[in-house]
Amino acid sequence: MKIQKNSKKPLIYYYAVVIVIMMLANTFLLPMILKKEISPVDYGTFLKQIESGQVKKVEIQDNQIGFSALNEEGKEGLYITGRLEDPELVNRLYSANVTFERIIPKENSPLVDFLIYWILPMVIFTFLGQRFIGKIQGKMGGMGNAMTFGKSNVKVYVEAQTGKTFADVAGQDEAKEALQEIVDFLHNPQKYKEIGAKVPKGALLVGPPGTGKTLLAKAVAGESKVPFFSISGSEFVEMFVGMGAARVRDLFKQAQEKSPCIVFIDEIDTIGKSRNSGGLGGNDEREQTLNQLLTEMDGFDADKGVVILAATNRPETLDKALLRPGRFDRRVPVELPDLRGREDILKVHGKKVKLAEDIDFNAIARATSGASGADLANIINEGALRAVKFGRRYIVQSDLEEAVEVVIAGYQRKNAVISMKDKLTIAYHEIGHALVAAKQNHSAPVHKITIIPRTSGALGYTMQVEEGEKVLMTKEQALDKIATYMGGRAAEEIVFNTITSGASNDIEQATKIARAMVTRFGMSEKFGMMALETVNNQYLGGDASLIVSAETASKIDEEVLHIIKACHERATSILEENKEKLHDLAKYLLEKETITGEEFMTILA
Numbered sequence: 001m002k003i004q005k006n007s008k009k010p011l012i013y014y015y016a017v018v019i020v021i022m023m024l025a026n027t028f029l030l031p032m033i034l035k036k037e038i039s040p041v042d043y044g045t046f047l048k049q050i051e052s053g054q055v056k057k058v059e060i061q062d063n064q065i066g067f068s069a070l071n072e073e074g075k076e077g078l079y080i081t082g083r084l085e086d087p088e089l090v091n092r093l094y095s096a097n098v099t100f101e102r103i104i105p106k107e108n109s110p111l112v113d114f115l116i117y118w119i120l121p122m123v124i125f126t127f128l129g130q131r132f133i134g135k136i137q138g139k140m141g142g143m144g145n146a147m148t149f150g151k152s153n154v155k156v157y158v159e160a161q162t163g164k165t166f167a168d169v170a171g172q173d174e175a176k177e178a179l180q181e182i183v184d185f186l187h188n189p190q191k192y193k194e195i196g197a198k199v200p201k202g203a204l205l206v207g208p209p210g211t212g213k214t215l216l217a218k219a220v221a222g223e224s225k226v227p228f229f230s231i232s233g234s235e236f237v238e239m240f241v242g243m244g245a246a247r248v249r250d251l252f253k254q255a256q257e258k259s260p261c262i263v264f265i266d267e268i269d270t271i272g273k274s275r276n277s278g279g280l281g282g283n284d285e286r287e288q289t290l291n292q293l294l295t296e297m298d299g300f301d302a303d304k305g306v307v308i309l310a311a312t313n314r315p316e317t318l319d320k321a322l323l324r325p326g327r328f329d330r331r332v333p334v335e336l337p338d339l340r341g342r343e344d345i346l347k348v349h350g351k352k353v354k355l356a357e358d359i360d361f362n363a364i365a366r367a368t369s370g371a372s373g374a375d376l377a378n379i380i381n382e383g384a385l386r387a388v389k390f391g392r393r394y395i396v397q398s399d400l401e402e403a404v405e406v407v408i409a410g411y412q413r414k415n416a417v418i419s420m421k422d423k424l425t426i427a428y429h430e431i432g433h434a435l436v437a438a439k440q441n442h443s444a445p446v447h448k449i450t451i452i453p454r455t456s457g458a459l460g461y462t463m464q465v466e467e468g469e470k471v472l473m474t475k476e477q478a479l480d481k482i483a484t485y486m487g488g489r490a491a492e493e494i495v496f497n498t499i500t501s502g503a504s505n506d507i508e509q510a511t512k513i514a515r516a517m518v519t520r521f522g523m524s525e526k527f528g529m530m531a532l533e534t535v536n537n538q539y540l541g542g543d544a545s546l547i548v549s550a551e552t553a554s555k556i557d558e559e560v561l562h563i564i565k566a567c568h569e570r571a572t573s574i575l576e577e578n579k580e581k582l583h584d585l586a587k588y589l590l591e592k593e594t595i596t597g598e599e600f601m602t603i604l605a
Helices: 011-035 043-051 089-095 110-139 173-187 189-195 213-224 243-257 285-299 339-350 361-366 373-389 397-409 420-438 475-496 501-519 550-577 579-592 597-604
Strands: 038-040 055-060 064-070 076-082 099-102 155-157 202-206 228-232 261-266 306-312 328-333 446-450 461-464 533-536 543-546 594-596
Touching: 043 055, 043 064, 043 076, 043 089, 055 089, 173 189, 173 202, 173 213, 173 306, 173 328, 202 213, 213 228, 213 261, 213 306, 228 243, 243 261, 243 285, 243 306, 339 361, 339 373, 361 397, 373 397, 397 461, 420 446, 420 461, 420 475, 420 501, 420 550, 420 579, 420 597, 446 597, 475 501, 475 550, 475 579, 501 533, 501 543, 501 550, 550 579, 579 594, 579 597, 594 597
Parallel strands: 038 076, 055 099, 202 306, 202 328, 228 261, 261 306
Antiparallel strands: 055 064, 064 076, 155 228, 446 461, 446 594, 533 543
């Protein structure tokens, strides 16, 4: 593998040039500047200045006389004149009360002059230069020093510093089970060698952000009680060509010296993206780094106890050579937790705070479907902050419920100025959602309705909470969801005979479900079980792209529109049949601003 050489001159070249310039300036330029400040005068002028009392101080040397005197403007200046044979000079100076002295020059040795005028400035400048360059290197991550280019900047944790075990990881039972073999191998490698089994060289942790991939890697190291190397993929790539490959070599060299150990590379997709021949000069810095990583993973034996763990949320972009057996042998999914997992995660984080005795973690877990471990940790922290805000010494259930709403919709905008007419419209809009949901057979129960605006931009919202965990969605449930989204707009049309911009998010969510029904779920009679769309970045939002012709795309739009219109008509029909309840519930919500699901169902019944 070729590494391009940098054509620029080394830093020491410029360093030497600056030192030479400074020494020349010290030898020639500085004396010239100082010399211009002393004005030469003739001896007669010197005598006249003594008689007039302008001279203040005189220094008599062998060949010249230096003195300070007042000029015509009354300012003191330095002057110099030649020395003549004048026996009366001392008497003149004494009579004029001038301070004078005889200067006998001391001749320094050439060695002393060389040390003072050449070596001392060089030492001072070198010291200051090193301090200055050191600070620049600190801000640039050490890039300025050629001796540190190949260092990996890896963080090494010993057992006492990680302090993480599998007990600190909740909601990822399958992932922990898959990694348990690695822990067992690092504890008892001999029993694997006896049967001829080889432990996986590497394990790739894949999943959405915030699900605990880094925590799992630290827990493996904590359980194994071995050193833990941690580095981000972005730290390998530098502006200098070849530095990433050098850092990979340094990382594996350190790991083999401290084996058995665990090396964790976070965000490996930064350097592990699939190589392609498109474009000019495909042998770029990232490709060199990836090639070196592949070489290093082939070059060490897993039996020595070096295990590579890596994490990514974009596994589809990784190079195939990185995923083949013998490199990352095992792929460990770290998915979003289910209902039981969310409850366990809440309990783990709840141990770090003071809680009331009647906390119901199951209710919070049911209200946070789709939340990651990081989201749930944030909910516990938000609940603690709210408890402190209201002067409590422990967290109560209402703190956690409000924290869920803060994470989902943002903080309450209590000072927002909304007219009574708009409030009434918002109340009917939210009751429209809730009423349509309650009158359908496949909708989740209504948990809470509010018309208090939030910092996320929502002027109000209706929260529905499933009674249990659902991993599949039927066609009937999808249609009921779309109809529920249409309930807000339908209520505005029925009561006010107009429409507002408040349904923008409802329209967006309903369209996403309807399009997925047609293109991915096979829930359309027109297209049946035909794949029309492919999902990209499933762990980062799941953006989809059509894989059909323009003519078929037009038919897809027609089918999506047909589904949405049918659901809108169903929502309108439900509200027309329950118009009296719609008015009663809207007036009650307008008065209370926030009502629970129980209050809603009581009035509806």
